[in-house]
Each structure stands twice: as structure tokens, then as C-alpha cells.
Amino acid sequence: SSGINAEYGGNMSERRLERLCNPSCSNLPAFLVESPGVNSGFMIPHCTSAALVSENKTLCFPSSADTQTTSAGKEDHVSMGGWSARKALKVVENLENVLAIELLAACQALEFKRPHRTTEPLEQVYALVRSKVPSFVKDRAFTPDIQSVQKMIADNQIWEAVAKYLDSDPLFG
Numbered sequence: 001s002s003g004i005n006a007e008y009g010g011n012m013s014e015r016r017l018e019r020l021c022n023p024s025c026s027n028l029p030a031f032l033v034e035s036p037g038v039n040s041g042f043m044i045p046h047c048t049s050a051a052l053v054s055e056n057k058t059l060c061f062p063s064s065a066d067t068q069t070t071s072a073g074k075e076d077h078v079s080m081g082g083w084s085a086r087k088a089l090k091v092v093e094n095l096e097n098v099l100a101i102e103l104l105a106a107c108q109a110l111e112f113k114r115p116h117r118t119t120e121p122l123e124q125v126y127a128l129v130r131s132k133v134p135s136f137v138k139d140r141a142f143t144p145d146i147q148s149v150q151k152m153i154a155d156n157q158i159w160e161a162v163a164k165y166l167d168s169d170p171l172f173g
Helices: 002-021 043-059 081-112 120-132 143-154 157-163
Strands: none
Touching: 002 043, 002 081, 043 081, 081 120, 081 143, 120 143, 120 157, 143 157
């Protein structure tokens, strides 16, 4: 189902985030912050990402497995389609937040590699994110940052930043 696909995408994003935050995998500072230990960096956002991925796994359990008899016994199998739709919306919302956290971490990781540059499309995404969210230097609440980037994802701003670099639109041909 599309919910399971979204969950799987979130799971892959969280695993990439773990590798970025783990200095033994990334050769970057722990939790993508100059002074780990003094600052927690992306430790808490990573925990948030892992929790959202875990929540999505439970939300992907088929709603139809929990049917109830309704309508005075006339409906012996109810698909629970309404509940399925609400769960699907929550899975997508969680996925957008997981992707927003990964994108924030990726932008932070790029800064540790300067003056080197990445591809032009990714530099455009980096510039877009940094136009709304400053670099992480010392501990602060991440919620506004995550919400800002999640809105960019939901409003297709990230897509629009890279679309001109693609040969064709992979969604619509």
C-alpha cells in the first residue's frame, strides 16, 4: 500500500540521518555540532525521527483487519476506509517531518565540508533551506526549524528548487 511505501521511505531517511550523526560513519562531528557534549546537536531530532518512523510502522497495520459488524447485522464486514484515510494522512505528515529533519541535517553536514560544494541542484536546496533556517551552532529548539522545512516540502518548494535540473518530471512524465 502507499502507506507502507511512505513508511519505508521514512525508514530509509532515518537510517541516512543516523549515518550522518554518527562520526564513525560520516567522519563528521558527532550529532553534527562543533561541540558535542556541550551541545546535543541533532541527537534529539534524530530521536524524533526514529519515533515518527516507529509510529508510522504501527499506523501501517491494515485497518480492515479490525472489522466490526454494523447496521443491525446487515454489514458483517466493514473496510474501515475512513480510519485508513486518516492514518494515511498521518503517515504522510510524519514522513514530511522525518524528511525535514534529514534535510536539516544534510544542510548542516554540508557546512562541515565547505569550501567544497555539492551539485548545483543540492546547492539550490541548501540555499532555500538556509533562507528560512539558520545553521545550528548551539542548542536551540528544533521545532520551528522542522516545521519550516516541513512546510517547504508540503508546499513543493524543495521540488521546485530542483525541477529545472531534471530532464523530465518523474511524477507526470
